[in-house]
Amino acid sequence: MPLSFVHASDFHLTAERGALQHGVDTGACLARAVPLLNALRPTVIVAGGDLASDGSEAAYRRLQALWGPLTAPIHFLLGNHDDAAAFRRVFRPGEAADAPLTGGVTLDGVRFLLLNSAVAGQEGGRIGEEALHWLEKDLAENATAPTWLFLHHQPLPIRQRWLDRIGLADSVPFLEVVSRHPQVAGVCYGHVHQSRRWRYGRSLFLGVPALAFQFAPVGQEAPIITPDAPAFRRVEIRPDGPRTWLHFLDGRVREEPSLEATPVYVR
Numbered sequence: 001m002p003l004s005f006v007h008a009s010d011f012h013l014t015a016e017r018g019a020l021q022h023g024v025d026t027g028a029c030l031a032r033a034v035p036l037l038n039a040l041r042p043t044v045i046v047a048g049g050d051l052a053s054d055g056s057e058a059a060y061r062r063l064q065a066l067w068g069p070l071t072a073p074i075h076f077l078l079g080n081h082d083d084a085a086a087f088r089r090v091f092r093p094g095e096a097a098d099a100p101l102t103g104g105v106t107l108d109g110v111r112f113l114l115l116n117s118a119v120a121g122q123e124g125g126r127i128g129e130e131a132l133h134w135l136e137k138d139l140a141e142n143a144t145a146p147t148w149l150f151l152h153h154q155p156l157p158i159r160q161r162w163l164d165r166i167g168l169a170d171s172v173p174f175l176e177v178v179s180r181h182p183q184v185a186g187v188c189y190g191h192v193h194q195s196r197r198w199r200y201g202r203s204l205f206l207g208v209p210a211l212a213f214q215f216a217p218v219g220q221e222a223p224i225i226t227p228d229a230p231a232f233r234r235v236e237i238r239p240d241g242p243r244t245w246l247h248f249l250d251g252r253v254r255e256e257p258s259l260e261a262t263p264v265y266v267r
Contacts, residue, residue: 009190
C-alpha cells in the first residue's frame with residue numbers, strides 16, 4: 001500500500017454541543033468523518049487549523065473526544081480562530097508557551113513539514129523570519145527527500161479580495177524558499193473553505209475545503225456561504241506522482257486531475 005495522507009482543515013468546533021454555524025453542526029461533521037477516515041487507513045492525518053471557532057479549551061476537549069477513535073496519527077496546525085494556549089493545555093500539556101508550533105516528521109522517506117502561520121489576534125497569517133530560516137535549513141538538509149509543506153493561510157492569492165486581504169503576509173519570501181528546493185512536491189493549506197489546485201513552479205499547491213461550512217469561489221468583498229458538503233483531501237504518494245481525491249461527507253468521492261493536467265498559476 002502506498003504512503004498516503006489526509007489533509008483536513010477548518011473544523012470550527014465550539015464548546016457547545018449541537019451549536020450551528022451557518023446552518024452546520026460542526027461537531028457532527030467531525031463525528032461523521034471518523035469512520036470514513038478509519039476506512040481509508042491513511043499513513044497520517046494533518047489537521048490544518050481553525051480547529052475551534054471560539055478558541056476555548058472546552059472546544060479542544062470536544063475535538064480530542066470526537067477524534068479519539070481515529071486510528072491514524074494526527075498532526076495539528078493552528079489557524080486564526082485558534083488559541084494556542086488553550087490548544088496546548090489540551091493537546092500538549094506542560095509544553096512551554098513559547099515552544100515552536102512548527103515541526104517536521106519523516107515517514108517512509110517522505111518529509112512532512114508543518115508551518116505555523118497563525119498570528120495571535122490577527123485574521124491574516126505570517127510564518128516569520130525565524131520559521132522561514134528553519135524551513136530553508138530543513139529543506140537543505142533533506143534535499144533528497146520528497147517533501148510536503150502544510151500551513152493554514154493561503155500562500156498564493158486566490159483572487160477573492162476579502163480572502164486575499166487575510167492571506168499569508170510573507171508569501172513572497174516563503175515562495176522564494178520553496179522555489180530553491182525542487183524536492184517540494186506539494187504545499188497544502190486551508191483557510192479558504194474551498195478547493196483550490198494549481199501548479200506553481202515545480203510544486204502542487206492544494207487548498208482544501210472545510211470540514212464544516214464552505215465559501216463560494218465568488219464574492220469579492222464578503223463571504224458567501226454555499227450548501228456544498230464538508231470535505232477533506234486524500235493524497236497517495238506514488239513513484240509516478242501524487243494522486244489526489246476529495247472525499248465529501250455526503251458520500252461523494254472525486255478524483256482530481258493529474259499533476260500534468262493541473263493548471264499553472266500565473267501571478
